Every structure is written in C-alpha cells, then in structure tokens.
Amino acid sequence: MNFSTFGIESNEYPPLLREIGSAPMLLHVRGALPDPTLPAVAVVGTRKATRDGKELARKTAHELADAGVIVVSGLAMGIDTEAHKGALEAGGITIAVLGNGIGSVYPAQNEKLAAEILSHGGAIISEYGSDEPSYKGRFIERNRIISGLCLGVIVIEAPEKSGAISTARFAAEQGRGVFVFPASPHNKNYKGSHELIRDGATLVTNVGEVLEDLGLKKSHKLEDQMKELSGDEYKIVSVLKDAGTPIDIDTIIELTTLEPQVASNIIMTLVVEGIIKEGSTGYEISNS
Structure with missing residues (x-):
C-alpha cells in the first residue's frame, strides 16, 4: 500500500493543522492532500445515527462540496460515512482521518468508500504508521486532527458521550468554529449536541448559515438555493421559476394555494434574501 x-516542517504539511498545539510531528497520507487555500469543514456525529441524521449529514456534505468546501470526517459508520458519501455525490473532495495505522481501513466495511475517496482526488490521513496497532483512545486523539484541518466543525446527532463531542471540544480549543444542528430536547441522539449549544456552540439550521459565519461564499445557483428552502418557500419559487415572467401576488396565492398572509410573509423573506425580486408587473426570480 502506497502512502x-x-x-x-514539510511544505506539504497542512498549514492549518500545523497551527494547533498538539499537531502530529508526522502525517501519513494516502492519495493527494488538497490545495491548502481551499476551505475545509468537518462533518461529524454518532456511529449509531438515525435515518434522519444520516440524510442530514449527506445533504450537509453535499451542499458544502457544492460550495467548493472540502469535507473532512473520520470514516466511521453512521454520520461520518454519510458525510463522505455526500461530498462524493456532489463531485467534491473529502478527507478521511483514521484513528488506526495508515496501512488499513477501519471499519473494514468502508474499504470501498475509502477507495472512492482516493479515486475522486481525496485523501486518507493518519498520524500512525502502517504497522502500528489501533487502540480505543487513538480514535479520540485523531479527532484533534479532524478539527485541526478545518475552519469549522459541524456536529450532527451527538449523544452525550459521542466522540463527536471531543471533536467539537478540540475545535473550540483550536479557535475553530463549532456548529450544531438541533433537534427535539427529548431526542437522546442529540443530548450532546444540545449541551454543546448550551456551552456556546453556534446553532445552525442550514449550510448557508455555516458558510456565512465562516466568511465563505455561498452558491448563487438557483438550484442550490432551492435546496435550502422550506416547503412553502419552495412552492413560491417553483411557481415563479416555471412562469418565467413576473407574476402578481394574487396569482402566486392562487397557484400555490397558500393563505394570503402566509404567502405575503414568505415573499417578503425571499425578497430580503435576494432570491426573488419585485418589478413593476409582479415578482420574479432574481437571476432571471
């Protein structure tokens, strides 16, 4: 196995990672380290993820990759796996940081995924040599590398004792952004997530908020913007997109079957966000 x-001190060593106080002296790499000027964000969470959590992780990673962001995670089952897959589906670059030696993939079920990461221009990284055995504590140690490679960490579904919590803690210590998707207070898979929010992490509900907070450019493609819309917002934008010409508010209400006050409030929000605009004859898509 080549690595x-x-x-x-090497020029190839990731500059952001070099900044952290506990940076590994040696970094073993399979594949190619990406351009250090490209932004990277980690997506992490529990191995025992729910279906909704997995979908959110994949969607989040997909949208990050669409925005030109490198997605970093730990190749574990659950949220990590979905994050890598979402980035690959978007044609983006993703990096997997191992808690075991560079010579093997753990868990073995993700050997195919690891191969896809490499074939799509990504990298697999470990601070441990090919012959070094893995120990339970090393999976916590590697989390400082996940956060150290990134501008910020997004936490999705973290129970009280999830390894994702340690990644978030490392990120905070390193001065990196910590972003958390919330859920019902009764959802045990989010107990650790909610504790992070209580302790000062940034609550987010979509990728756009993460990109804005990190000072990264959000995609202005209408297709990408529509992915982040609520159901009623999507209805209005879809109607305007299909029309291709300005439509007055009465026609929008008729076509979407929304209550007048609801439609009016949503239209105002979409105008403020720059997704649609008002002209002399009605509303239309801003980039039309």
Missing part, C-alpha cells in the same frame, strides 16, 4: 509521509 507518503510528511514532517511538520
């Missing part, structure tokens, strides 16, 4: 090894 490269870079010392902390």
